[in-house]
Amino acid sequence: MSIQNIDNGVITVQKKRAEWRRKGWSIPDLRGGKKIWFSLVKELIALIDDGQANDLDGYPNLHEVVSPQTWRTYVPFLKGIGLASNQGGMLSLSDAGRRFCQDPTKSCLADLIQDKIRLFGEIVELLKVSPATIEEVNHQLCEAYRLNWSNLSNTRRRMDWLEVLGYIQCGGNHKWETTTAGREALEGWRLVTPEVLEPLDSDSSSIEVAEPPAEIEMLLKCLVNSPELHKKRSTYNIWVPSPNRIENLRKITQAASERIGKGNFFGFIEKEFHLKTSSVESMLPFLKVSGLIKEVGRNVYLATPGAKAWLETGNNLDFIRILHTNMQFVGEMIQAAAHDIVRNDLYAQAKLYGLNSEKARWIAGFLLEAGLLEETQYLHLKATPIGLRFAAGLPLAEPAAGEPEETEQPDQGEYAEDSSTEELKQLIHRLHRASRDPSAEGKASGAAFEEAIYHLFRFMGFEAERVGGSGDTDVILRWRDREGKSTVAIIDGKSKSSGQVSHGDISDVAIDTHKEKNNADYVGIIGPGFSGDTIRNHAKKKGFALITDEQLTRVAHAFQTFGLSLQEIALIFQVPEGLSQLDERIALKQRELDMISTVIARFCKEQEALGSLSPRDLFLLLHDTDISPSLKELISIFETLSSPEIGILRAIDSSRSSENTTYLLNDTKRAINRLRALASAVEKGVIFGK
16 A cells, blocks of 8 residues: 555544544434424424524424424524524524525435434444344444443434434334435445544644634633633532533533523523532532633523534534633643553642642543543553644643632642541552452452452441352442431452453352342442443443442542441442432532632631621622532521531521521631541540440
């Protein structure tokens, strides 16, 4: 093969990769049954073309739908597929929308979806090779493209549209196959195979990175022209629903692409991700400081111009650019990982920019999802070629530019050097070492790892029993749920020198037997890492929780820092959403501590000038800060800090409503010493009681 042909091949791969990055993951919802989807789109486009979409809260005059939704409900789909745009509250057709209006055929709409959405035409190609059920298609996609989709919804939505458009049809045994129209469409579509997404063996300078849209380029130029703005990049807490966090942020941002009230905005997020209002409250400050959402009126939110540009391009790199301009150590993290680096070393560098390990872990997660970092081996990260090329185009800060200001909140992730903390450090060190050395401490294979698991759960307060040996599980845990019912989990420890546990290392027959023998409610498999989607998909199907030693370590640190209950820790055994729910709980507890620190700090600064302060006073003072607490959150904190057990705040006018009750800061040193004394007494009693 000639050098020119090789170069052309690389360029083709780069173009396909750029096309892949440009596309989005989710087909936006279109209300109504799928039988009317196509005719509904035709009607909506015709009405927009006729100038009848000038009130987003009005109802389109549709023939196919008995109870139509408002135009605002249809906007996410019409904009997401690129058919229409919003100009001052009036919908107008895009170039693609005008083409569809002139040629309102199924093939035209299919081409638009293929141009906007990943893994659309690829499903048609897959079914052309061999008919398959939805479950089989989903498994093949997840296996080939290394996806962690938790259910069939992404695959089902694509196949529903392909069926509506006549590109696939259902044959016998619930298997789907490609139609003649589907085969013809494949001839004109450019598909992306898994091989295209593998790292290129080329210098990063040869890789093409799509240019940012004008709105995002302007943000980057501000950092170039005013380097002092680096100091204003936030270090606030991050929390986003898992998995597919960037895609979830896109959905949230899309909901605010037009002005939206707090009630509707929160209601959408709560329903979409099954969250409580308090969880959305904890996420809102991050949405604001990350540059995605802004408050344009009292409790009225709107996506920023940069975020809207990201929604238009659908390119995850544009999200990272927005994040970089608003938060510390984003592009800098890519640069720090130019060569293979251990996570802990990377997190140590994050501290120079004012971030603790937990915040740095979140940013690393975003960069991994965007393909800018890769995990070369367990606990090791390295910038990908496209990551290096991407970072080279960003204005980066020096560590000194990112040092936290004096008002920066104390890092709740740092632990006091007491005996309990030292014990935890030793337990974690033993756990990590034994997870990768089956014969650690000169003991029988896996014995040291089983003991480390047993002792760590005991440290967290579980009733634990180490069994081991053939014919039974390794560790049994017991605790009581909120109703007082005894709950049991069995744990199978897998120590692997390779750092990866594979599907062949687990016998589900044996585990099921152990579960039944011990009358267990949950099953946990703990190892250094888990290799391949087969083991993950199988574990999800069986309800087995796969837990890495790093994840268990994070839970133990959170237990030590925030005082997690046993019921909260036990979320790690709940498949498939348990870890995500636990992350949510930890974020809420971190936010509560941050708000307490902020409230006390404001009292110290403002009390002399303003006298007593009420929750509403603090709400107004902190409304535009990174933490941006709600009035409800502040009322709860004031009540906590003024309780007899703490007494650091004292109510001086309790005749008013709770939000207007005023308080004074009350002898802080006495309160701090009293709390320390109580904690010491409780800990002493526990030690003597043992």
